[in-house]
Amino acid sequence: MPPLTRRATITDVARAAQVSIQTVSAVFHNKPGISEPTRQRVRQIIERLHFEPNGLASSLRAQRSLTIGVLIPSITNPFFPDFVRGIEDAAHLNRYSIFLCNSDQHQSKETEYLQLLRRHNVAGYIVAYDLNNLEVEKILVQLALRHTPVVTFGSRQAHKRISVLDTDNEEGSFRITSHLIELGHRRIGMIQPPDRGHVNLLRTRGYLRALKKARIATNNEYLIPGGFDIADGTKGIERLMALPIPPTAVVAANDLVAIGAITALKRMGKRVPDDVSIAGYDNIQMSELIDPPITTISQPTYQMGKSAMEAVFHQINDPESSGRVIHFDLPMIVRQSTSPPLVSPRTKKNDPSP
Secondary structure, three states: OOOOOOOOOHHHHHHHHOOOHHHHHHHHOOOOOOOHHHHHHHHHHHHHHOOOOOHHHHHHHHOOOOEEEEEEOOOOOOHHHHHHHHHHHHHHHOOOEEEEEEOOOOHHHHHHHHHHHHHOOOOEEEEOOOOOOHHHHHHHHHHHHOOOOEEEEOOOOOOOOEEEEEOOHHHHHHHHHHHHHHOOOOOEEEEOOOOOOHHHHHHHHHHHHHHHHOOOOOOHHHEEOOOOOHHHHHHHHHHHHOOOOOOOEEEOOOHHHHHHHHHHHHHOOOOOOOOOEEEOOEOOHHHHOOOOOOEEEEOOHHHHHHHHHHHHHHHHHOOOOOOOEEEOOOOEEOOOOOOOOOOOHHHOOOOOOO
């Protein structure tokens, strides 16, 4: 038993528990491979001695900190707080902390933040978007080659050591567009995600695939370049409603864009869903609080963050392991923002749809 005036060391814990120093470290960091009786005995000793490891000394020995770098495109998007919370909860369980960086969707800031995280020797990287910045991709591949864990969004692995969180954007967009078609809509617009990376490409492809399957001719005027903010929904719906023959339903890039569209429609005197049905994407908390509540594709944001952190720890514990493609189901949540059109589009004069 160490003197009360001296801070307990990992050696003190190992001696009291009659195990090796490596075993104490594995128990403290919740690593696998330790029997449950041994794990419980070591934990009891850790609590009795009030043992806390010297994180700075540990990181200096390993040339790696006990911090995970997390890079997100926009802290103002309600999608990301829940995602980051999942990361942080999993990190906390393993005695790690996170270094959160917000790029504001600027490619130059993405690169600057990655360079900053490299200087801090973080233990792993979670990048919360598809790799569409070649400089960022190059840096992350270099890190992966050095056995540093890297997790990104998307379905494409930039390197076999990089893990990706795959939510199948094409299928999600196909399902929400098909829902509107099944309700009877034939004039369906789309306010697209930002014109960078694979999300825009995949969501647009899913939308077009649903139209093709239903034998609905594509109207390029109904495809509106957009983004992920409320203002994108406002601008997008204004353009769509100004068309000679406006759509009766709109697929929004996400729930924030849907909220912007609904708000703008109300200002125009339009009723949702009676005059125009609006569908979103993500299922953020606000989507069920707005009037009307939004029909949307639900992304498991908290679980995605937790799984990203678990993928990082898997490679920390096994540096030779390959990255993984982690798939998530995307249930559709049908609420009051979508309904059948009041008048069948086929009866309208000059209707371009078949």
